[in-house]
Amino acid sequence: MKLKKLVLTGAAGRLGSYLREPLAAMCDELVSTDLVDDIGTLYAGERYAKADLASYDQIFPLLEGADMVIHFGAIVDEKPFEELLGPNFIGSYNIWEAAHQHGVRRVVYASSIHAVGMHKKADFIGIDAPHKPDTFYGLAKCFTEDLGSMYWDKRQLESVHLRILSAAQVNNSRALGSWLSYDDLIQLVTRAIDTPSVGFAVIYGVSNNDRCPVDNAKASFLGYRPKDNAEEFAEKVLAEEGPVDITDPGQMCHGGPFAKVDLGQSGLAQMNVVDDKKTT
């Protein structure tokens, strides 16, 4: 069954950019959207539309006739609540409400480990661990997951929430466990789309790393089986990294540096790590 229309938000972001080609291949029409004016050469069947997630009026028309929305658009850093409110909170509402109004069947959402980032790594958390956000960024993920749960229970709008651990380069010991390779990301998004019936589902986005600290067992029916393994980088990374502070939340918690950053402060510069994905 080939899909008629897909919508991808955050199409200019780091992860979104990678998804354009495989998504275009799965459907007759891919509508890619982001805040930039232009995303370069389009793939066959792809159309680009600039739109602000925080504006229902801009988002609404894009979803008309779509089968599914792949919602990767958001500010991808810790910021003050006021800055995240529009794109990360209201933006999610706009996507789900517009999807419902248009009879869209499913939303596939880039959630994040930061929705549960204050759990300890030694707690091998499953997909049903209670929310425990580490930042306002993570709080927006919690909000969206709960929103998705409600739209399924009340309006039968399906959603799959991909709690991505870290999709950046493996250059620190945390990433030995948390890495999600691009190939595995694409498999994960593909499964979230091609599984016939999903209801409301949550799944961790992480590769088949030896040191993977989270448990996807309860999402088994989705059939996600990652192939890559960050252990190939272990020797180099561990050799370069000095002893850690064993009582540092950034070491002990799933959220890593976000578990330690001050709320509302940008986490990127200070941590020298590009977390997750990026809209611009």
Next chain:
Amino acid sequence: MKLKKLVLTGAAGRLGSYLREPLAAMCDELVSTDLVDDIGTLYAGERYAKADLASYDQIFPLLEGADMVIHFGAIVDEKPFEELLGPNFIGSYNIWEAAHQHGVRRVVYASSIHAVGMHKKADFIGIDAPHKPDTFYGLAKCFTEDLGSMYWDKRQLESVHLRILSAAQVNNSRALGSWLSYDDLIQLVTRAIDTPSVGFAVIYGVSNNDRCPVDNAKASFLGYRPKDNAEEFAEKVLAEEGPVDITDPGQMCHGGPFAKVDLGQSGLAQMNVVDDKKTT
């Protein structure tokens, strides 16, 4: 230990009104606040200040020097997301952020069963059941609980989240299980205040009803032991109520009528039930 200053939001609401007197007796100064111009005769030590929860500038000065905030202010009905965004979502952020800025020690929050309202009654849910909101109203409770969790983990601001089941008159069979009497409400709020150390805590607000469908075991250290029991109304209520539709989510789910209401639609008129509490 007598407290110096408490702040009560939603002081003109149904539940807030009942709390003013006991709260005034626990502290040197009680600042009551709501949207109305006037809340009538004040208790000894009480001061009234009109303020809009959605405005950080109006809320911020009220919390100066406070030991704790008793946060009961909100729109208390299901409404479109846009209407709840200011008072119920941003309002919570304003309270926690202002509390943090002023070094307030603890927030006691009127959460609701509607944060988990789509769970089935036959599932005797504990305080750690995953969020499963039944309405935008419930979604705001989820958001605030997660916010409270984060401010504790990152900033050591304590909070107790009282998931009130129903504080209205017992005039239907659901209320035989969900009723919270005023005396028990006052005990509950008192425990949430006088327990020396609480961290981030969640507890159901429900009386000692024979048919109580939720489990407070994991909040035992708070010492809440309700005294009232809705069973005294059972014979009358059951005699008047006709057979129910056994497949109705309103019957089977913890959220009761909110589990059935359309998202964004007022639940009060149609259900002939005054749920929870009211700011105006």
Next chain:
Amino acid sequence: MKLKKLVLTGAAGRLGSYLREPLAAMCDELVSTDLVDDIGTLYAGERYAKADLASYDQIFPLLEGADMVIHFGAIVDEKPFEELLGPNFIGSYNIWEAAHQHGVRRVVYASSIHAVGMHKKADFIGIDAPHKPDTFYGLAKCFTEDLGSMYWDKRQLESVHLRILSAAQVNNSRALGSWLSYDDLIQLVTRAIDTPSVGFAVIYGVSNNDRCPVDNAKASFLGYRPKDNAEEFAEKVLAEEGPVDITDPGQMCHGGPFAKVDLGQSGLAQMNVVDDKKTT
């Protein structure tokens, strides 16, 4: 809401006899049935009909127009499988199938601890413990519970399964924990009838004994709160009972003497205990 018609099976048995009067008071018409020719003086609204549970043709007409069936009829002792097959296995099927054909709303069933009798007492089993029958008698209870689960899931026929521990006189130490008084039995059956919506529910039938070894927490919504306590008999019973064999399954398992009896052998004579309830 007064019920129009109830059907009671096993009406001549020990427990059934006690239920006739309170059941007659709850409905316009009570049809009592058993294998005997006559059950003596009838209560107001009561009618007696002799019928064999193992015969669908005899059972079918009795259920016409009934709101609920209170199914207490069965052979109440351990017997060879062949003897229990008719009344205890096929009899249950006949009740559920006839109830479905007539649009009866609910079956209240006298299940038994013997459905889970091989669990250890030191395992404080809840209502969702896996089946672990101790006898063919208990196996028939497992069968009927699974049958009830299926008729609810597939045909929306509700049922409440009362796993009675022991309703006999308190004359041994096991009964200090397992006793169900007649008053509590009546409360239990009343709750199973008057709760507006039950789906498929299981609950232990046991009084408020200090030494109660099972957990009804997950059936809380049914509102069963027993009042009697076998501890009043403890001093006498313990004084008379000699030291026990601490490795005896009859001591260590919930099923008591049934946990020890040979399969298919009568448990009553040898154990000097009248377990549960009796049809004749």
Next chain:
Amino acid sequence: MKLKKLVLTGAAGRLGSYLREPLAAMCDELVSTDLVDDIGTLYAGERYAKADLASYDQIFPLLEGADMVIHFGAIVDEKPFEELLGPNFIGSYNIWEAAHQHGVRRVVYASSIHAVGMHKKADFIGIDAPHKPDTFYGLAKCFTEDLGSMYWDKRQLESVHLRILSAAQVNNSRALGSWLSYDDLIQLVTRAIDTPSVGFAVIYGVSNNDRCPVDNAKASFLGYRPKDNAEEFAEKVLAEEGPVDITDPGQMCHGGPFAKVDLGQSGLAQMNVVDDKKTT
């Protein structure tokens, strides 16, 4: 250790036919039995005996001197209770009772996912999930598992219950998760036989499918490690299958089409799927 004698029931059925050869190789004597007159050419050491499972007298002599019974005989479709009572319910009793009388050590039983078919796929059920049958066919599996539990606890007769998901061709999306290949079936039966000590054990019979929706972790000691993976059929199957009804129990529940079929109605014709295994 080579076994002296094995008995295989349902030897003419689809799965039974595949087991004859490997079973014959494991023992000195294999007694194959079914309802047909003849099962064709026999393997070395194999003997065929026609017998009706519903008849204790026909079954009893076959088990004399046997080490184990491989019990795959049954009607393998949903049928009215009356039709299944003989072969699927009483047949199981006959096998266990005869095995006990002859001192047979272990029964390996073809149970089915339909014993728990009304659980949702999104619930990654383990081997200890409570029974939740979807059909009378599934109810017979529940009955037999409970029977096996009891014979182990009371009489030390071991049994392994293989809850086969689906052993038919992979021609629909459900089978991408539920497929059990013939090679994996043989491995599974072999492990159930060669594990030195099993007590009462339950295990899902499913291949190493990416989309496998059930959890065998608690049966790990049996050492079953399936090799085949239905994902090789995914592209073709998903391309051919149209959009599904996402609220259909047949989509959401483990039992698949049996979760939707009317009780007592044949599931095969209407569903165009040959489920499980077949005696004739």
Next chain:
Amino acid sequence: MKLKKLVLTGAAGRLGSYLREPLAAMCDELVSTDLVDDIGTLYAGERYAKADLASYDQIFPLLEGADMVIHFGAIVDEKPFEELLGPNFIGSYNIWEAAHQHGVRRVVYASSIHAVGMHKKADFIGIDAPHKPDTFYGLAKCFTEDLGSMYWDKRQLESVHLRILSAAQVNNSRALGSWLSYDDLIQLVTRAIDTPSVGFAVIYGVSNNDRCPVDNAKASFLGYRPKDNAEEFAEKVLAEEGPVDITDPGQMCHGGPFAKVDLGQSGLAQMNVVDDKKTT
């Protein structure tokens, strides 16, 4: 059934002193033992024998012919490991080994919350929470519980381990949850003795306090139902106690001051609290 002989260790200690009278009344002969020369006037049937727990030769003869040992003897303060090794570790071994050699049936042991003292109060721990000792004193309790488990599994010597929370005066907020009254202590010990069959059992020793932070549900079969409630002291205690340090392990953990004390340092003087019980 009256017991022939009981042995009480730690008979001169604070808790031991209270137990002498009720224990003497339960048996023909009570042998009380401790390190002191004399414990004053003896009760009817009581005999005093000075003995050092650390000496097998001194302990061995005392247990001859005993039905049960009530083992309350130990150093009752945090001390360096070397000081506790004799009485608290080796002493326990001596008791169990001598009991086994004499065919004693059961040991009732004064364990302590300090075996699990580093768990957080907000974790409502049950009797099966993993060990998490807060001191060497607590480590000795862990050791003894594991020893008792092993003697039951391997030698069928029963034991009940009473994890006493705090048996001192209620003069701080922790004790509002942790208090064990003397009457409840006596009930607890009585149940540990008169329950016919216990195997290896663990139970918290705590009164029916509103703020009780631990869960005895899984020990329900023992029938311990405490009557006293420290809440009567709450108003006074809370009024006198100033604000606490909410990040102090002594506040957040079950072990209270022991959760904070340096290992091997006496906890009594510094904390102004007499914990648990005392031998001299």
Next chain:
Amino acid sequence: MKLKKLVLTGAAGRLGSYLREPLAAMCDELVSTDLVDDIGTLYAGERYAKADLASYDQIFPLLEGADMVIHFGAIVDEKPFEELLGPNFIGSYNIWEAAHQHGVRRVVYASSIHAVGMHKKADFIGIDAPHKPDTFYGLAKCFTEDLGSMYWDKRQLESVHLRILSAAQVNNSRALGSWLSYDDLIQLVTRAIDTPSVGFAVIYGVSNNDRCPVDNAKASFLGYRPKDNAEEFAEKVLAEEGPVDITDPGQMCHGGPFAKVDLGQSGLAQMNVVDDKKTT
């Protein structure tokens, strides 16, 4: 990051001998210690020091300046408590206390399945299963794990407890599940050392055996992924082993022969199996 100094106890034992070479390669200086006079040719950077674990004075100086201790020294057989007290109990205390005094960062400890050996194999126990020792040997492992937990909680001394199942040759059916190959042992110890932050961790030491009966899921963050599989020995081992006694604790329990051996009796001769590891 190369380590400066490691200390290996039990260096002359069977497992210790295998660890000397890889450990020497990980650090500038390896101090190997045991009771023997000489351990033969030393590896580059290795130094041998004879010392008795039971003597704090002999152990203390060895740990000066060490990063980590690899503690494999102990008597490796079941013996009377008195014989194990020095090396296996006091020895562990000496290691942890000396490590603390010297500011050593982590202890990696050879614990054993015998700390939980009385659990049943059919219970797929995780790393958080309650202690259930099968021997005094196992009791010393329980003691040391609890000690390690306490030193982490109170003094931030990290430890990893490797519960080795069996590291001997695969010559019986139990070992098909419990085998730990030498290569996997080395991987396990390496992970326990190179993981940047571990707190207090427990993990089973077992290869990737098809029949592996324990669950390491909750230790996933350590990244241990065994490569070897005892199934290659299955055909031969099973062919040679006769029928087992299915009610023998040695068959049913994780501890194997230790689950059956008399307490304090040597398990080696009688069982013809060299369990775990050996100091001399």
